[in-house]
Amino acid sequence: MLKPRLIEEKMLILLRQGKISKWFSGIGQEAISVGVTSALRKNEYVLPMHRNLGVFTTRNIPLHRLFAQWQGKGSGFTKGRDRSFHFGSQEYRIIGMISHLGPQLGVADGIALADVLNNRNRVTAVFTGEGGTSEGDFHEAMNIAAVWDLPVLFCIENNGYGLSTPTSEQYKCTDLAQKGVGYGMESHIVDGNNILEVFSKVDELCKSIRKNPRPVLIEFKTFRVRGHEEASGTKYVPTELLDTWSEKDPLVNFEKFLVDQNILTPDLITTFRNEIYSEIDFNLKKASEEQDIVFDEKRELYDVYKAFDYTDHHAGEEKENIRMVDAISQGLRQSMEKHGHLVLMGQDIAEYGGVFKITDGFVDRFGKERVRNTPICESAVVSTAMGLSINGMKSVMEMQFADFASTGFNPIVNYLAKIHYRWGEHADVVIRMPCGAGVGAGPFHSQTNEAWFTKTPGLKVVYPAFPIDAKGLLATAINDPNPVLFFEHKGLYRSVYQDVPTDYFTTPFGKAALLRHGTEVTIVSYGLGVHWALDTLGKNPHIKADLLDLRTLQPLDIKAVYDSVKKTGKLIILQEDSLFGSIASDISAMVMENCFQYLDAPVKRVGSLETPIPFAKNLEDHYLPKNRFEEELIKLLSY
Known part of the structure; x- marks a missing residue:
């Protein structure tokens, strides 16, 4: 806890000197970050937020890289493309947040689902604040985790304020832990300023979850003693409230406890501080001396997508005359056979076979573990697909109708699309988009909304007109490690026939016919x-x-x-x-x-x-x- 505290104190000085642009302080909340991360194994993912510096230091991320990140230098985690804690690292099993907060909760679901499907006894911990619990993504992610018994530890840092909005204006229930009851989820309230209570409870829960996979909600009671970010200040906080919580400082109180127990001495504490000061100064000097990042247009454009080495699988001689709907179903089935780590998700796609019967019979062939009915929560399912990709799997999500992508728009355009450019992580996700008018379906089931997504760098958009292209392009979309929006016109599903090769084949992107x-x-x-x-x-x-x-x-x-x-x-x-x-x-x-x-x-x-x-x-x-x-x-x- 001492290390992130001393780093923060240094960063606040640098902020005033104009050497970093922004800072979100976690002073007073270190026990939660450090306690939770200490209870996790190193191969278990943790998804932190702005005020969780202790997650990064507990995972021993090199300080010069953290400092370079905050200064926008090239050796940071985002090559100067994103700021503060908006980054992740597969090496340290940390997945960074985006400013929209909510989607990372669904990402945790996907990471945990991959662990379950691969029989790994692991826990995924994800953080949010009390303000974030008002977002729809929070409720969607909680529901998915509960329905699928996913081993996710939902950690709410209830620090009293969402920027300046007090908890009395954020929710009506007495405690946020009560929200778990509605999802049939076990929940706990923990004193977030007591490191021993935090670690002991989280350690106990992690050991239990590894044996009996399930989601658990923990509400950590704590307080944010500084502003939402430094420019906000704390004038909206009553002075007596600040005074009360300053007496509950987790670092000061634990330090006193350790001295009283004759575990630490004042001299040893001084030694620790001096060692950390030296480490901070050394790494800060290293980061500060690094040359400012140089703009390279070719590199910037190249990094929008993960490199994809297209393999041309040639079509065989045998063909059959089939409809577009049959070609898509056939291509999807053959991709499921080719990629054992491919998961399908969507509303009514399992036993029912989907509203257009694309996945009819898939459950019998591949099982419900890989062909998964989802609740009606498009946003969290998109995020879950992102989590599956982070944890080494592929996924195809079916939007029941392309129109409904509007309720999953945020994670598509802000998470899937930007993640490779931001910190080099790919999104191996295909979203199938049944679309189009001409069938008398009205304003909410007929849109062809491809332009929503072609505008967003980082997404690939496919729109076939014939069965043979639909099959070959879908196979390529699934092979491609980048996010693909795959548009399928409903009016063509059963009206267009073509002789289509019966075996597996691919068709390259970016070539008009x-x-x-x-x-x-x-x-x-x-x-x-x-x-x-x-x-x-x-x-x-x-x-x-x-x-x-x-x-x-x-x-x-x-x-x-x-x-x-x-x-x-x-x-x-x-x-x-x-x-x-x-x-x-x-x-x-x-x-x-x-x-x-x-x-x-x-x-x-x-x-x-x-x-x-x-x-x-x-x-x-x-x-x-x-x-x-x-x-x-x-x-x-x-x-």
């Missing part, structure tokens, strides 16, 4: 739009067009678009999504910037109306751009 050859115009589309374009060309055989099916939107084969436009001189982009802020808009802008001299007409975009998707067939038919496309194509040709 040229479906028609022509010299008059380039048509670019993806998903259902490809079939609209084919229908239009079928009705107008005199039109000589290049038709490009993009297949993947991130990575995007923009070179194929440029090459075609340079040949034809005209471009029309067809998509089901509305136009503003869409793929069509970006492709149009890139072509205008890079192929302007080759164009014989303005680039034309055709998409759906700028409205939510209506339910009634007549309204939906007019909302979609299918019928408008032919008219716009003919106009462009006559320009």
